[in-house]
Amino acid sequence: MPDNTIARRELTFAQAINEATHQAMAADPTVICFGLGVTDPGAIFGTTRGLEEAFGPSRVFDMPTSENAMTGVAVGAAIAGLKPLMTHQRLDFFLLAMDQLVNSAAKWHYMFGCQFNVPITIRLIIGRGWGQGPTHSQNLQAWFTHIPGLKVVMPTTPADAKQLLLASIDDPNPVLFLEHRWLHNLTDDVPEQPTHGLIGKARVARQGDDITIVASGYLTLEAIRAADYLTGVGIKCDVIDLRTLSPLDWPAIFKSVHKTGRLMAVDSGALTGSIAGEIIARVASERFADLKVAPRRLAQPDVPEPTSFGLTRGFHIRSRSIAGSALEMMGETGDVLLGQLPDPVPHDVPGDWFKGPF
Amino acid sequence: MTDDQLEMRLLGAMLRLRMVEEAIAAHYPEQEMRCPVHLSIGQEAPSAAFSLAVQREDLAVSTHRGHAHYLAKGGALGPMIAEIYGKSTGCSKGRGGSMHLADKDAGFMGTSAIVGNSIPVGVGLGLALQIQGRAQASCVFIGDGATEEGVYYESANFAVVKNLPVVFLCENNRYSVYSPLSVRQPEGRSLTRVATSLGLTSVEVDGNDAIACYHAVDRALQQARGGGGPQFLEFHTFRHLEHCGPNDDDHLDYRQPGELQSWQQRDPIDLLQAKLLLTNHDLSSEIQPIRERISNEIETAFAEAAAAPFPDLEECMRDVYA
Structure with a gap:
């Protein structure tokens, strides 16, 4: 062979x-x-x-x-x-x-x-x-x-x-x-070979010293897009792609927060009772001294996802909202710097390849 | 095995199940068994029959009322009593209690406190047996209440679709806790006919007639092992004590006046003893050594359980993952 x-x-x-x-x-x-x-x-x-x-x-x-x-x-x-x-x-x-x-x-x-x-x-x-x-x-x-x-x-x-x-x-x-x-x-x-990844190990998708963005699944892509944009305005992000949510890779999160002092947890689930909330709670209680600013959660609102094209405009977390939050955590006024990071149009598909229905 | 031998073995098996449950009931007020217990007194015949018909390589799962099924499948008595005492020597290391018994070596794959919960697990055991090409049966003990759960219909349907080697053994004791069948199912509903309509080969059995139970279970197991598809047995029987706990609760009047007494007159052990007496058995001399042997076994099990240590506190936090 x-x-x-x-x-x-x-x-x-x-x-x-x-x-x-x-x-x-x-x-x-x-x-x-x-x-x-x-x-x-x-x-x-x-x-x-x-x-x-x-x-x-x-x-x-x-x-x-x-x-x-x-x-x-x-x-x-x-x-x-x-x-x-x-x-x-x-x-x-x-x-x-x-x-x-x-x-x-x-x-x-x-x-x-x-x-x-x-x-x-x-x-x-x-x-x-x-x-x-x-x-x-x-x-x-x-x-x-x-x-x-x-x-x-x-x-x-x-x-x-x-x-x-x-x-x-x-x-x-x-x-x-x-x-x-x-x-x-x-x-x-x-x-091509069957390589067996480790359950329980996060991946550092982007490296930077200013802010830690923890994400998973699809929102990792939005976080990476935000981080790449922020690099252009002089803000460097650690993007941690959790990969496993249970058991969670706490050492990877703690290590990054120790470096950056700023934590944003991004979550595609509803805010209340979210993984993002757990991450913020754990870091705040166990690594409080590492934090320079209040940590942030970005999660979906506590609302069912509506169906209508009209109702879902702006409903989901996108790179723009992640980058905006990061700028605020860095003491910048977000909107001025976000001109080059518009939400995609149309907002309700992942790309041209998706033609519905599910 | 002659009829005579079969009957004596059934009697011995029922006596053992009865005496174990009676010992649990007798010790329960000592407050050392600190978990709910659901006793099978009055319902021993199907389990005794099962214990003689089942093979060690067959598999089984059961319910919250599972002591008799665990023992009938060959589960070890000492670890079961130790489990109810919450001791480190318990079959589930003290993590399960009376409602979560298993003895993998005996092919007894678990019991569940959630009504109907172990049904699909048992069907999955049957799927594994079929895929692995093992000519054995998976046995699923349920009560009448479980036939009101959606998962029963889902599981039976899949067993029929795949022609799985599964035997459902339904002990219809007419009550789900305090709720009689009359408030749960329409008048005239037959669990056996429902099972037949689902495609299960179904038989209705006098669940207090141990001999009838044996022949029904033996036939069903052979059918299932031989590729005859899933089987359903409905045993009409009755629990003598309260749903959960060691006491008689007939004074609560949730049962029809005289209902318990009429079932007690058809106590499965008494029925078989009466039959054996007709064939001129010198029963007292034959039964006495059996009772003594069982008593000794039970006393040893309780003494060992009482003497065994509780698990180390660290055991609580271990083994969340395999």
Whole structure:
């Protein structure tokens, strides 16, 4: 076999997930994959394409519209020696499965004195814009981090999507793999070899001494855009892409805040009870002396995401609002300096590639 | 196994389950078992039957009222009692208590305090058995209340779609806590007919007739192991004590007058003993050594549980992740 450990090609985020799944299933015959639509023509935005053909219908199958029971089925299969990978086209559908997630998946290891492991990976796709509205766009990552026993990952880059999916499938614990729909077409270098990233390790996406911006998932892209813009006006940002939300990489956050003395936590979930709030609380209570100015949270308002094109204008956090907040934290008046950072038009799609409907 | 041997073994199995629960009830007021307990007194026949028909390689899950099922599957008595005492030697290291029992070595894969919660887990065990090509069955103990949970229908449907080797064993004791079937399901509803309509091979059994229970369970397990698809058994039975706790609660009048008494007259142990007496058994001389053996086993289990240490406090914070 040729040594292709450094072979890199450009893949989309969705292709990276597809490749990781193929590689995981080829490497480990105990991995099974199911979810509504995994074998249908859409193949979960292409992410499950070719799996049934490659691994057969007993390991890859569509399922009844029974999110709760099928999560329990995954728990049962896991404690009997399989590694289920489950997929939901929207996180919101998975809310039907909270009993099995919280009372079964998260507990079966601890509650029975370590007799069982529960190696399950559950892919949850988060929608945004294009009228996804109140029940197709919820960013409930904070909910999941509140449950001891669950791991929660939320990659941004295609390479991280691949590595973290492989790591999630390998992990002996239940892992919620949150993928933002607006990232599916993001293209970047992805190692061809199955490389297993570490769950629980953040990535420093941009380096700077002035301000720490902590983000995850899609909002990391907005934070990077803001940081790159701010560089042009002389403000240098550390952008921390959390990648894993539970367990959280506190040392990475503390180290950066120690350097910059300024902390902004950006969160695609609703403000109250958010991950951003937890980050601010922890830094304020444990690293108060490091802070030069009051830390800030940028999260979504405590309002359901509305559907109308008209109602979602300005609804979401964008690079402009991140940069504006950063400028204020640096004692600058934001608006004057933000002229070159307009919100994209139209506001409700991730790019030209997205033509709806979901 | 002759009929005679079967009957004596069923009697011994029921006696063991009864005497364990009676010992828990007797010790409970000492305030050393500091967790809720849901006893199976009156409902022993399906479990006793199951204990004789099931194979160690079969798998099982159960509910909050799971002591009898755990023991019937071969779960170790000492660790179960220690678990109820919250001790480090408990089957779940003191983290689960009475409502969260498991003995993986015995293929008893857990119980849940949430009604219906373990149903899909049991179906998932069946999926694993099928994918792994093991000719065994996954057994899912439920009560009548669980058939009112949506997850029961979801799970049964999937088991039928995939023709999984799953046996649902439903002990219909007519009450969900204090709520009778009459306020929960329409008059004339048959859980067996509902199960049949879902596509499960379903049989209704006198759940206080241990012999009938044995033949039904044995047949269902063989069917499931042999690729015959998911099975449903409804056992009509009755719990003698309160829903949760060691006491009689008939004075609360949530049951029909005389209802408990009529079921007590059909106590599964008494019924089988009466049948054995008809065949001229010298029962007292045969039962006495069985009772003594069980008593000794129970006394040892309680003494060891009482003597065992609590887990170290640090155990609380460990093992959140595998």
